[in-house]
Amino acid sequence: MxxxxxxxxxxxxxxxxxxxxxxxxxxxxxxxxxxxxxxxxxxxxxxxxxxxxxxxxAQGADEIVDIGSITKTVTAIATLHLVENHGLTIDTTLGELLPGVPQDKAEITLHQLLAHTSGIVESTGDDSEALSRSDFLKRVFSAPLESIPGTHHSYSNAGYSVLAAVIEIQSDLEYEDYLIE
Structure with a gap:
């Protein structure tokens, strides 16, 4: 080949x-x-x-390699694919998509997460720290918002990780498996 x-x-x-x-x-x-x-x-x-x-x-297949923010583009495409194929809209809120979302974050939309206007913090810790999805979401949802959703642009790695959680929960697949599908 x-x-x-x-x-x-x-x-x-x-x-x-x-x-x-x-x-x-x-x-x-x-x-x-x-x-x-x-x-x-x-x-x-x-x-x-x-x-x-x-x-x-190339590095070994099992080695983790930091490819930076290019994953945001892939996550955005996967999110829009989810919207197109699972009956969601970009105005669907976190409260509609994820269990246990606190009230101050329940009205954050997919669009706000994609556009870095959700008010969610930039990060919740070190990138190399291994967290389960539920532990990550607890940490993000317990952090105070940096701004009122939709009012201020603020780059958020954590916001895109929330999108990955949405993809997993809504598709009932692991993030990587959804990308392969």
């Missing part, structure tokens, strides 16, 4: 004429600038060949 390669970098995406930037140049610029790079290999062999000159060995 032929390998399929995707290499994205902030430098390449910021270039006005992206079509004129080769994959190799985009990858080189990202690596020199210590920018994130997404590389995917369809054949799963762990080797990617960009213009027959650069080989990149």
């Amino acid at each position: 032929k390998a399929v390669t995707l290499a994205l970098s902030a430098a390449a995406l910021a270039t006005p004429c992206f079509a004129e930037v080769s994959s190799r140049d985009a990858l080189a610029a990202a690596l020199v600038g210590d920018r994130p790079v997404i590389v995917a290999s369809r054949n799963g062999a762990g080797e990617v060949d960009v213009e027959s000159t650069i080989d990149i060995a």
Whole structure:
């Protein structure tokens, strides 16, 4: 099977004429600038060949690799897929979707979570801390709101993790399994 390669970098995406930037140049610029790079290999062999000159060995399949906020894009797409296929709207509230949502957060909508206007805190602890979904939701729901929902833009990693919980509960699948489906 032929390998399929995707290499994205902030430098390449910021270039006005992206079509004129080769994959190799985009990858080189990202690596020199210590920018994130997404590389995917369809054949799963762990080797990617960009213009027959650069080989990149993938980490082990069981290793956790921080890919940063690109997961927010994936989570947003999965949320909108859930909306489209499970009878929800972007105005559906957390109180309608999750059990035990406190009153101050019950009227937060999917749209507000997607747009970082929910008022939910940015984070609830260290990213490497392992929490169950219920423990995470308890922590987020016990934290005070940073603003009245819908009134202020405030980047929220925790808000997107709440969306992941919504996806799991509404689909009755683990987040990763929903993405695969």
